[in-house]
Amino acid sequence: MVELADAVRDYPFRQKHLLGLSDYTRDDILFVLDQAKYFREILDRPVPKVPTLRDKTIVNLFYENSTRTRLSFELAQKRMGADVVNFSAGTSSAQKGESLKDTIRNISSMKIDMVVARHESPGVPYFLTRQVDAAIINAGDGAHEHPTQALLDMFTMQQIYPDLRGKKIAIIGDISYSRVVRSNILGLSKVGAKVVVCGPKTMMPAFVDALGAHVSYNLEETLAWCDVAMALRIQLERQGNATELFPSIREYHQKFGIKMEHLEKYPNFTVMHPGPINRGVEMESDVADSDRAVILNQVTNGVAVRMAVLYLLSGNTGG
Ligand code: CP
Numbered sequence: 516m517v518e519l520a521d522a523v524r525d526y527p528f529r530q531k532h533l534l535g536l537s538d539y540t541r542d543d544i545l546f547v548l549d550q551a552k553y554f555r556e557i558l559d560r561p562v563p564k565v566p567t568l569r570d571k572t573i574v575n576l577f578y579e580n581s582t583r584t585r586l587s588f589e590l591a592q593k594r595m596g597a598d599v600v601n602f603s604a605g606t607s608s609a610q611k612g613e614s615l616k617d618t619i620r621n622i623s624s625m626k627i628d629m630v631v632a633r634h635e636s637p638g639v640p641y642f643l644t645r646q647v648d649a650a651i652i653n654a655g656d657g658a659h660e661h662p663t664q665a666l667l668d669m670f671t672m673q674q675i676y677p678d679l680r681g682k683k684i685a686i687i688g689d690i691s692y693s694r695v696v697r698s699n700i701l702g703l704s705k706v707g708a709k710v711v712v713c714g715p716k717t718m719m720p721a722f723v724d725a726l727g728a729h730v731s732y733n734l735e736e737t738l739a740w741c742d743v744a745m746a747l748r749i750q751l752e753r754q755g756n757a758t759e760l761f762p763s764i765r766e767y768h769q770k771f772g773i774k775m776e777h778l779e780k781y782p783n784f785t786v787m788h789p790g791p792i793n794r795g796v797e798m799e800s801d802v803a804d805s806d807r808a809v810i811l812n813q814v815t816n817g818v819a820v821r822m823a824v825l826y827l828l829s830g831n832t833g834g
Contacts, residue, residue: 535660555819569596591821665698680707688747
């Protein structure tokens with residue numbers, strides 16, 4: 516860990532929280548990704564542990580379902596020796612009507628250093644910074660941002676393309692309701708990648724232009740162009756009646772699903788997906804399992820990226 520400490524001293528990382536990549540500079544992002552390389556290497560050791568957070572107490576505050584993000588944060592925290600407590604809204608006193616404000620202030624009274632928060636409402640991580648004196652990490656707030664997902668996506672891309680400047684990244688699917696797309700556009704644009712978003716017109720919001728991404732409605736053209744194709748799940752839970760946005764799941768798959776024939780026709784692009792996948796909708800099942808897909812690498816890398824984020828923010832609590 517000597518190298519890590521040296522590297523940390525080399526860059527004036529001044530962030531106290533990770534609320535979104537909108538708040539992080541290009542150098543902040545590249546620094547986090549650089550630190551994550553050390554933690555990724557640690558994960559391959561026979562004993563993948565470092566005691567860097569052994570004096571920290573972290574609460575994982577989840578008001579929304581999660582498999583990858585929650586387990587990944589918890590593993591990252593345990594690999595670093597932190598004391599970890601998990602809060603699930605569904606089994607908590609939130610079910611008896613306790614407000615988010617009261618919940619977090621009560622948890623804070625138990626002396627915590629960091630909060631990892633997922634909530635269906637955009638802006639909740641910002642709200643938490645005003646309630647407690649702890650570092651706040653956004654693990655997904657509604658359709659707003661999912662910064663650690665974008666960081667792990669960029670880290671995975673860097674394993675193929677160490678310099679992301681000029682790399683062509685396509686994000687395909689339900690753009691309107693995706694926090695992953697917003698964080699990825701912000702992060703990828705800051706590090707100099709070119710981003711095209713592709714999907715049905717009914718799922719294409721105005722904000723992508725403002726964030727600097729280009730729009731395509733043509734999957735074939737997009738796949739012919741890109742170095743990386745990241746497919747997104749249709750966010751049924753945020754759409755109400757999703758079938759109003761496209762005629763049917765079958766038609767959506769026909770028009771925007773990545774298929775084995777695409778892998779043969781366009782031999783260069785890498786397939787990514789933040790998960791969870793709806794097999795047979797955003798991509799054929801064989802595509803997800805093919806050697807062109809790095810979807811499980813994304814998950815492995817997520818632990819390393821979250822270890823880096825936790826480590827870097829752990830020294831800045833209380834401020
Ligand atoms: N990618 C992602 O956020 O997955 P989970 O919802 O399972 O955490």
